[in-house]
Amino acid sequence: MASPEQDAVTAVPALDKDGVRLTVDDAIATVTLTNPAKRNAQSPALWRALTEAGRLLPGTVRVVVLRAEGKSFSAGLDRQAFTPEGFDGEPSFMDLARGGDAELDATITEYQEAFTWWRRSDIVSVAAVQGHAIGAGFQLALACDLRVVADDVQFAMRETSLGLVPDLAGTHPLVGLVGYARALEICATGRSVHAEEAVGTGLANIAVPSADLDAAVQDLTAALLAAPRDAVIETKALLRGAGERTYEEQRVAERAAQARRLRDLAGVGE
Template sequence: MTTPATDTDPQQWEQAGVRLELDGELATVTLCQPKRRNAQSPAMWRALAGVGRSLPGTVRVVLLRAEGVSFSAGLDRAMFTPEGIPGEHTFLELAAAKDEDLDAAIAEYQEAFTWWRRSDVISIAAVQGHAVGAGFQLALGCDLRVVAEDVQFAMKETALGLVPDLAGTKPLTELVGYARALEICATGRWVGAEEAVATGLANLAVPAEELDGAARDLAGALLASPRSAVIETKALLRGAAGRSYDEQRAAERGAQARRLRDLAGIGD
């Protein structure tokens, strides 16, 4: 089983439904196939992974948004047909592959969903309308989520006989807890804006017409703080769940020592 080449050309990204815009320390990634409700395909995933690899080191905040009425309606339905998408592996081909090839194919798909939480950037998803399956997991890949009041999240994989495999299960469980995450995934039910904010799935809900402005305001607030302090704080918070109380206190001391010495101009 061979894997299609990874897209590295921004024009190819846009053909696959992804557009990157750079404005100093802010990068905006837009899903730009509104007529198809930003349905996702392996080509889109390669484009998203390519965007992550290409970001300049000066970028501090990444804003993920989507054109049209829906953030993303999930997987392109052609992926569920025997014919699949031209030039891509069908589900039948994936199922028949050797274990290592199947694992490698899914790992390649996951790359589009994993780089958003890397240590040197903070990512914000601005989500409107439907965010289903892969769309839900893409929003979960970001550090923060601002949603429109019409948002509808759903994890439909289990209802299709599959599991969520695009790196969404860990952040979902971290945000809403095991019991609610299990119920959301196993039932495939819809989660609206009010519940999303109440459970910590979303940071803020606003009217749809205010979504872009609210997300950009949040990006501006994040950019107002010194980069090194934001990176150290993110690392502290991301690692907190895996540390004991005393280990976390020690991590705080180490991070603060680095910050004090940096501010004082004292090297290691």
């Protein structure tokens, strides 16, 4: 059976630019970071490509796998962003800082879009993470619903150490996974979180040897596809909203979702 990495190579890409490749095989889409020479460092162009990948997903897709070529998942933001010249054809971060509030807010909003579509209600996203996942790389892994990590993984949130904050939609899932106190400690110290701690705190669903990462993701993907799609969608919506509902409100939501499922299974209304 082909691995996700082999599938990504053999399938015809629906998108392949700026360090991002999207391939689609019926119910499974694979988004691959393709700049291992720079440890998949991120840039505004890469973020726009990630956003485009999300928009290109056909309706057949149920599971999206996020993976990266090379030894590192992503070493974070390309440091060129902090130079006076920035990236070719892009305003430098220093130029953005000197601009108006509305322009700066709109630019960061655009960047965040690359990190927000992974939790859409109609898909389940799985990040396969090896090596370094630092800063923006950590936040990209956090953008997904599930994380399978290699035993050499190193998560780190270095923004605070640089005088910045994590602003790519990573703080909400981080607190949800590990709690406020541990999230603050991870961000404020910038320390690395390794595989054992990641699994123990809920950051990762499972850790495996690096050589087994693709196979583990493939097994998880197959298990996710085994359940009926509408049941997965309803269950995901229930779990995502549970933290914002009271106990009684969650009971109401469960009853409503189950009523929809029972009627669908019974063919009522067709």
